Amino acid sequence: MLGIVGTIPDESLPIIYGTPVLEKNFLIIQGWKIPVERGTAALIASAIKTLEVLNTPNPFVFLVGDIGKGKGSRELYKFLAENIHKYNFNVLTFHYILPDVDGCLKVILAIEKFLKKPFLIADAGFMYAVKMTGYANFFDLFTPDIGELAFLADEKAPHPFYTRGFLLAEEKDVESLITRAYEYKNAPPYLLVKGEKDRIVVNQKVLAIVEEPFVPELEAIGGTGDTLTGIVSALVYAGYEPEKACLIAAKANRLAGALASPTPATQISEIINFIPEAIKTLLL
């Protein structure tokens, strides 16, 4: 089973868990209708679209409403710490959540109770939290953009907002940032670094670079990182080796973006609709 954990920007949403279905641009789960905008909803929708092509079951998700106040995130950390080991996951992806070191450590301890450790993926707030705990190498894959890579490389930064020399983080700096992130043990075995060029990294070594199709407008569109994490999560779950999954995901995300003929004003839901076509083009 693929598990996905994250938050939805709706304070009225309690902790909900189950298998969602995607209807038009909404996730339907436990009577809730969640719009597929950027964030965890976009990640889940992208995973569903990918799994649909691969004829594989939809993910099981754990969601809570949080608009940044942290109440929902704290409840979710607690719930996961107490319950996540009761489920059986092959792949577990953690996403938007208020970074909290204590909460994150308790979840990691709960994951230890699994008989077989799932393949662990983190992005967004949960990736920040994992880095702060010092247990990045407990995870298997992070999907940072270049700014977040600079944050992973800065052993002192508690958040990307405080990353030293952040704005010097350009494409040309990526390889030195990767080295530094591993040097300080702030990176898991696999990294999928998103940028003008996507880099697939295994234990500090850049195995592949994906740069085509290049659609500059995608940088402005909120959620293109979320879709990439959703696609790679689905591919790993479907049985692709992590390197291969990262490679296909990077290509598919770019291709779906290109197929949408985007402008900087395009919304992520328009791109998500092209994911099946992109996956089919690459795999079938």
Place this chain on the structure above:
Amino acid sequence: MKWLNKVFFPKKDKTSERLKLGLLLFENTSEVIKAEKILQKEGYKIKVVGPPPEVRKGCDLAIEVPVIEITGILNLLKTKGIEPLDFISFSENEILKPVDLFQVKDFGNYLMVRAANMKITVDKKTLVIVNVSGGGCPDVPYLASILVGVSLKDTFSPKDLAHTLCGYALHLAFKKAKELLCLV
């Protein structure tokens, strides 16, 4: 469970604890006491401490707060009429400075402004925000859902609804976009 043996959770040094903290400095002790009460009531993990001499301003008490949640904390205190003199973020013994530079990308009809890990894109003709990207804290999707479609000419400021450092970075990008498009 071989993998279990790989991770022992050894006793960590205090680095990760220090990494997440910042200090709020106040004019006087009664403000510290009031702020402590308000923040504890809202469930924030805070502690009243003595500020180190190099950052001391105002009174001899400070409140240690989770750095990630600073924007929400400041907004909450402001609604209660309390404004700290300063906020200092620490990592180990080094005072951290927030990002204060911006990157701008011109897409022709659109302008994208990046502050730290947040990006905001505006239609140059209509001044309407068309996209928000970057970030990892939960107020980002929330703020994005509100900001997309809003004009820079509106009096709205993302800072009022932000709760985290990502939200604050978005506010900086918003302010910079306004400045670049000659609205301030």
